[in-house]
Amino acid sequence: MxxxxxxxxxxxxxxxxxxxxxxxxxxxxxxxxxxxxxxxxxxxxxxxxxxxxxxxxxxxxxxxxxxxxxxxxxxxxxxxxxxxxxxxxxxxxxxxxxxxxxxxxxxxxxxxxxxxxxGQLSGCPFTPARQFGGFKTGELGLGHVVFMTRSVEAMMAFYAVIGLKMSDYIFIKPVQSMAYFMHLNARHHSLALLGGPQDVFHHIMIEANSLDDVGMANELALRQGRTVTMSLGKHTNDEVVSFYTMTPSGFELEYGCGGRTIDDQESWQVVEYDDISFWGHLGPLRPPV
CATH class of the missing domain: 3.10.180.10 (2,3-Dihydroxybiphenyl 1,2-Dioxygenase, domain 1)
Structure with missing residues (x-):
């Protein structure tokens, strides 16, 4: 890869x-x-x-x-x-x-x-600004990024050239569009592409090491008055438990834990899921029924 x-x-x-x-x-x-x-x-x-x-x-x-x-x-x-x-x-x-x-x-x-x-500079001491158990990074990278795009096939082809492979895909019913999830290491996906009417950055995901850290971040976001765009929930494909907030840059950030990994890429089966979450994640992409 x-x-x-x-x-x-x-x-x-x-x-x-x-x-x-x-x-x-x-x-x-x-x-x-x-x-x-x-x-x-x-x-x-x-x-x-x-x-x-x-x-x-x-x-x-x-x-x-x-x-x-x-x-x-x-x-x-x-x-x-x-x-x-x-x-x-x-x-x-x-x-x-x-x-x-x-x-x-x-x-x-x-x-x-x-x-x-x-050649990214490494070995720097990480001192969190608050009580915190750290992020799940290392060989998995910092998390994943998601783009909405009018050029799904061309985007998939571009990123496939530089090593990303299909993990799975989901038809997002509220926006009537397919989302494609791609991996380049054991992290379930480092990139996702959502078909849409414009080319725009959708969100970034970072993964904490514990559910307690996710819960604490959720509470601190509310205490800071941040907009929670999707409530706490569990995704179907990568099994991450997470919530979403609006960043000061105007896009969403997903903060989660517990993501599944693709340890055996040769035997991995690409499948389609019929919903983005088992539960929760109420918001624009998964409105309350």
Whole structure:
């Protein structure tokens, strides 16, 4: 498999202080540093996993995927370029900010910035901002990202080239659209694609190590006055118990625990589920009956 993990993400926001309050006080992340232009947030031993950039237009900025080695970065760059996805070299400033050895920049069929990299700085001490049992990351990466797109087939083909494989799919009845879930390591999915009328970032998921941490984050989100967009529930396909909040960047963040893993990829069976959750997750995608 080509890709290793989803290594980092970048988002735009109008208010860095609000993101810091949300990330540290609700999510349990550590603020690494903050300037007038950016905030970096730590989840584990990597230098940072989230970068929040000051911008007049909030939303998704980029996703960074760890390909492991220079040889793999060169191979994927050549293959994607041959398929009509030319690469741009990461600048010295970008490499320094992301704390990686090298990176290449692509644009996926949905218009999203994709960064392939290797050599992410590791071994940094993680000190949560509140009492917290940590995140489930490591070889699974930081979590998963979800895009709504008008170009589902092209998006699946693009990400398949760089190593992602189908896990399963679900027909989302409230929006009358199919959602496709793709994995690149043992995490059930690192990427999901939801067919829709526009190309837009939908949500990011991060996984805590315990249900107590999820419950605490749920309570802290309510105490901070954050909008809970989907109530606590359990998903059918990845079995994550989670809830969703609206981030200061205007998209949703799923916070959960207990996700299943794909330990034997050769015997994995791709199936269709008829609902996104066993219970709960009441909200736009699963309204109360």
């Amino acid at each position: 080509s890709l290793h993990t989803l290594g980092y993400v970048g988002f735009n926001a109008t208010d860095l202080d609000d993101w810091r309050l949300y990330a540290t006080g609700v999510l349990g992340m550590q603020a690494v540093d903050q300037t007038a232009d950016a905030l970096r947030l730590r989840m584990d031993g990597k230098h940072h996993r989230f970068a929040i950039h000051k911008s007049a237009t909030p939303g998704f900025a980029y996703s960074g995927w760890d390909v492991g080695t220079r040889a793999e970065l060169e191979r994927l760059t050549a293959e994607l370029t041959a398929l009509g996805y030319p690469a741009a070299e990461g600048t010295e400033a970008e490499r320094a900010f992301r704390r990686v050895v090298d990176l290449r920049v692509f644009t996926d069929p949905g218009g999203n910035r994709v960064e392939l990299f290797y």
